[in-house]
Amino acid sequence: MTASETPVLSTRGLEKTFTIGGAFSRSHVRALGGVDLDIAHGEIVALVGESGSGKSTLARCIARLEQPSGGTFLFEGQDIMATSKRRATREYRSAVQMIFQDPFGSLNPVHRIGHFLERPLRIHGAAAGRAEMERAKLRLLEKVGLPAEMLERYPHELSGGQRQRIAIARALAVNPRLMLADEPTSMLDVSVRIGVLNLMRSLCEEQGISMLYITHDLASARYLADRIVVMFAGEFVEGGDAMELLANPAHPYTRLLISAVPDPKRTEPFDPVERALLRREVLTPTGCPWAETAAEPCSDEVAVFHRLSEQPEHWVRCGRYAPSADAPGTSLELPEDDEETRTA
Amino acid sequence: MTAPLLEVQDLSVEYVTEARTVRAVDRVSFSIAEREVFGLAGESGCGKSTIANAVLRLLRDPALISGGSIRFAGTDVLALSTDELREFRWRQVAMVFQSAMNSLNPVMTIGDQIVDIFTTHERATKKAAFARAGDLLDLVGIPRDRLRSYPHQLSGGMRQRVVIAMATALRPPLLIMDEPTTALDVVVQQEIMAQIKDLQRELGFAILFITHDMSLMVELSDRMAVMYAGRFVETAPAGEIFDSPRHPYTQALMNAFPPMSGPRTRLKGLGEGVRFRDIPDLAPVTPTHWVAPSDDDSLITEALS
Numbered sequence: 001m002t003a004s005e006t007p008v009l010s011t012r013g014l015e016k017t018f019t020i021g022g023a024f025s026r027s028h029v030r031a032l033g034g035v036d037l038d039i040a041h042g043e044i045v046a047l048v049g050e051s052g053s054g055k056s057t058l059a060r061c062i063a064r065l066e067q068p069s070g071g072t073f074l075f076e077g078q079d080i081m082a083t084s085k086r087r088a089t090r091e092y093r094s095a096v097q098m099i100f101q102d103p104f105g106s107l108n109p110v111h112r113i114g115h116f117l118e119r120p121l122r123i124h125g126a127a128a129g130r131a132e133m134e135r136a137k138l139r140l141l142e143k144v145g146l147p148a149e150m151l152e153r154y155p156h157e158l159s160g161g162q163r164q165r166i167a168i169a170r171a172l173a174v175n176p177r178l179m180l181a182d183e184p185t186s187m188l189d190v191s192v193r194i195g196v197l198n199l200m201r202s203l204c205e206e207q208g209i210s211m212l213y214i215t216h217d218l219a220s221a222r223y224l225a226d227r228i229v230v231m232f233a234g235e236f237v238e239g240g241d242a243m244e245l246l247a248n249p250a251h252p253y254t255r256l257l258i259s260a261v262p263d264p265k266r267t268e269p270f271d272p273v274e275r276a277l278l279r280r281e282v283l284t285p286t287g288c289p290w291a292e293t294a295a296e297p298c299s300d301e302v303a304v305f306h307r308l309s310e311q312p313e314h315w316v317r318c319g320r321y322a323p324s325a326d327a328p329g330t331s332l333e334l335p336e337d338d339e340e341t342r343t344a
Numbered sequence: 345m346t347a348p349l350l351e352v353q354d355l356s357v358e359y360v361t362e363a364r365t366v367r368a369v370d371r372v373s374f375s376i377a378e379r380e381v382f383g384l385a386g387e388s389g390c391g392k393s394t395i396a397n398a399v400l401r402l403l404r405d406p407a408l409i410s411g412g413s414i415r416f417a418g419t420d421v422l423a424l425s426t427d428e429l430r431e432f433r434w435r436q437v438a439m440v441f442q443s444a445m446n447s448l449n450p451v452m453t454i455g456d457q458i459v460d461i462f463t464t465h466e467r468a469t470k471k472a473a474f475a476r477a478g479d480l481l482d483l484v485g486i487p488r489d490r491l492r493s494y495p496h497q498l499s500g501g502m503r504q505r506v507v508i509a510m511a512t513a514l515r516p517p518l519l520i521m522d523e524p525t526t527a528l529d530v531v532v533q534q535e536i537m538a539q540i541k542d543l544q545r546e547l548g549f550a551i552l553f554i555t556h557d558m559s560l561m562v563e564l565s566d567r568m569a570v571m572y573a574g575r576f577v578e579t580a581p582a583g584e585i586f587d588s589p590r591h592p593y594t595q596a597l598m599n600a601f602p603p604m605s606g607p608r609t610r611l612k613g614l615g616e617g618v619r620f621r622d623i624p625d626l627a628p629v630t631p632t633h634w635v636a637p638s639d640d641d642s643l644i645t646e647a648l649s
Contacts, residue, residue: 190556191596191614195613
């Protein structure tokens with residue numbers, strides 16, 4: 001959240017509520033509850049949280065695949081919600097590209113690879129004439145580290161990692177400024193995952209593309225991202241510089257997530273009592289541990305974000321604030337046999 | 345050293361169809377001692393689940409055990425008759441499947457499903473079986489009154505606990521766990537793993553643990569093997585593989601899970617399209633660390649990453 005330059009993307013109070021059920025049993029699920037997110041030029045921001053925490057909904061709102069129910073967002077300083085009410089403009093669609101989880105479902109099996117690269121180039125007018133089109137396609141393949149003969153192949157002839165690279169090449173065809181990568185490696189064979197992460201990193205560094213990297217894997221977020229934002233029940237609970245946040249996690253939910261990452265180098269063994277306490281703190285907070293030290297006063301009405309450190313950046317949501325009752329279900333239920341935590 | 349609990353020798357499994365024959369498991373040998381946790385790592389399609397199914401004799405056409413032997417506590421598993429198999433499965437070796445939380449019957453209460461195990465395998469009376477079912481839930485930290493719940497009334501993590509408890513019901517000396525936590529959320533996953541560790545310490549069963557997540561495996565296993573395209577490429581004590589993986593494929597697997605501490609360094613993956621072919625037999629590097637010789641260290645390239 002540095003103000004030195006205009007961020008590529010800036011959301012304020014972004015909300016999304018889904019209506020579920022039929023006419024007689026209508027209810028609402030609040031998937032996003034007011035999200036403020038800034039992504040700077042060339043920056044990789046990792047959005048972490050468990051499934052159902054609203055990570056993908058946020059990405060889909062930014063990609064304009066979902067209409068947000070409230071809030072604003074600016075792209076390169078322009079109010080996107082105002083300039084294009086229902087449908088995003090073609091210009092915006094090419095500036096923001098999405099990479100999906102499943103490279104097996106996102107490439108139509110009846111077309112050759114060349115087709116997938118040609119289409120965006122033609123539609124967005126990035127290459128004119130046959131010779132230039134061929135050169136553009138080869139350039140794209142080279143960028144993602146695939147040989148030229150791929151153009152003639154069909155998707156089923158490619159491995160998962162190769163397909164995901166094609167999906168990335170397709171996104172690059174229209175010179176995007178922001179890429180939204182929704183768990184791009186979770187369906188790939190483990191041995192090629194790191195290669196795809198390395199590719200995304202070098203694209204951001206070399207071409208100044210910004211990226212929102214959505215994952216539930218904190219280890220890969222630590223490997224890839226400049227900044228990490230932790231999401232729980234549709235809201236941000238903590239964020240900041242990736243290394244700082246993981247070295248000094250403040251919010252109980254972040255600590256819970258970190259303690260869940262398998263780490264062969266872990267020195268202290270897993271402590272179920274401590275984890276039960278963390279869960280309790282997340283779901284039924286009792287007070288704010290930063291009330292004394294933080295500059296911003298706590299409030300019962302709004303979720304205050306306390307700044308723990310300016311450089312490197314690190315902030316955390318006020319500990320008084322509990323997750324909303326309308327938020328979707330979470331896997332964090334309190335243990336039923338709660339004897340240990342009560343006495344602890 | 346005492347005789348191993350499970351001993352697999354030169355096991356080969358083929359999927360035979362009219363068009364072609366695929367060798368899913370190719371001359372694989374390993375053994376698991378009593379109370380030992382043996383990890384089997386590898387990617388989808390490498391044959392690790394096929395091994396698990398072969399040990400329990402669950403393979404059906406077109407899969408065929410084409411060679412080798414499987415011995416469990418001295419008995420030849422491949423020679424068991426149908427009746428003997430009934431006795432062998434669950435009492436000697438029980439299995440927790442990949443999508444275990446969906447393997448519960450949705451129209452029966454948890455209690456009835458556990459009671460079934462005791463009435464079928466031990467001819468216990470319904471009342472005694474019910475009491476033991478309650479004990480079983482105690483063991484995995486689920487309140488007894490949940491016996492009357494239906495599976496959909498439990499969370500994914502709780503269902504997984506129930507399934508694990510059911511696998512230990514007859515106190516089998518060996519449990520096969522095929523990706524027991526992959527379908528679960530990260531937070532729950534670690535708790536299930538801790539539960540498995542506790543149970544293992546308490547009841548003292550051996551585990552054949554199958555996963556593609558190396559860090560999870562290193563945390564739990566005593567010894568582990570890495571599998572690629574039906575062959576073992578490396579086997580060693582888990583800590584040793586973690587500290588000094590030898591085979592390029594093992595190194596690539598390790599790198600897929602970046603560390604959570606220390607400085608950030610660039611890791612290398614397996615180059616796109618790299619395939620290992622004709623993997624030779626394992627050869628010892630140290631008495632406990634065996635690796636399939638691979639002369640080509642350049643297989644892990646940064647050029648393509």
